[in-house]
């Protein structure tokens with residue numbers, strides 16, 4: 001199929017054929033991450049504390065800072081990544097509502113990322129002895145499983161994600177590309193700070209393939225300086241600015257993989273011939289922006305599932321319960337000797 005084809009519906013059908021009982025949308029978890037991360041950013045901004053705040057949803061990046069910039073760990077957002085948040089909610093709220101013993105739930109995340117396998121095994125990403133996410137398989141592994149299952153993927157009908165946890169917004173969809181987390185967060189943070197619904201919800205200045213993107217966003221009477229970096233060489237440049245005290249920005253998004261998760265290490269590998277003729281990163285990123293454009297709801301805080309989750313269970317972003325289930329901490333780690 002052409003690179004950048006949206007195969008979400010076919011993937012849900014394939015997962016059901018492979019034997020999964022329920023299939024939910026990780027993008028719902030991304031919406032939840034934005035609620036918590038946006039709230040955390042607003043708190044830090046009002047207290048002028050631990051700024052700039054740096055995103056923490058890329059485990060490759062988190063491991064890098066834990067090994068190389070241990071004195072700057074306080075800058076990382078305490079938010080777990082979207083699939084980890086989602087796993088924690090499935091084993092508490094969802095299990096409670098559906099009268100399921102959480103110990104009998106096995107959460108499998110399908111990810112574009114090899115580092116997510118490591119992340120899911122971090123001890124701190126668990127609740128009452130239960131891992132938030134039990135198993136991670138990469139998109140490449142899923143493709144292999146589909147082939148081994150003799151499933152004619154191209155012929156499959158589309159299916160929808162399972163209710164009641166399957167609703168996601170355009171903001172959740174763009175998480176997978178560089179700049180997407182920042183843009184999704186700015187949509188929610190802007191509205192929360194001004195109390196006004198946004199007229200313009202696209203933040204073009206944080207989009208695109210440039211390794212480091214700097215943007216100043218005016219929100220009400222405030223000016224937020226934001227930086228987006230992808231690839232660890234660019235992350236290192238940003239960290240050197242922060243370490244030396246030269247950083248004058250408040251919000252930083254870092255993704256370890258050049259291009260972001262669309263080019264993650266677990267994604268299908270394209271031949272060098274294809275890579276020379278097609279801009280794979282752009283095609284995949286464009287697919288996400290198209291999903292966003294076509295979404296009826298494009299802001300995480302307007303997601304009905306998320307609103308209900310806070311009303312019925314979490315109370316509000318940053319609540320005690322939200323901290324227990326959705327936030328984590330970081331540990332300085334020794335560098336490997338290679």
Ligand code: SF4
Nearest residue numbers: 058060113257261264
């Ligand atoms: S940027 Fe790479 S390491 Fe980070 S979450 Fe995405 S795929 Fe994983």
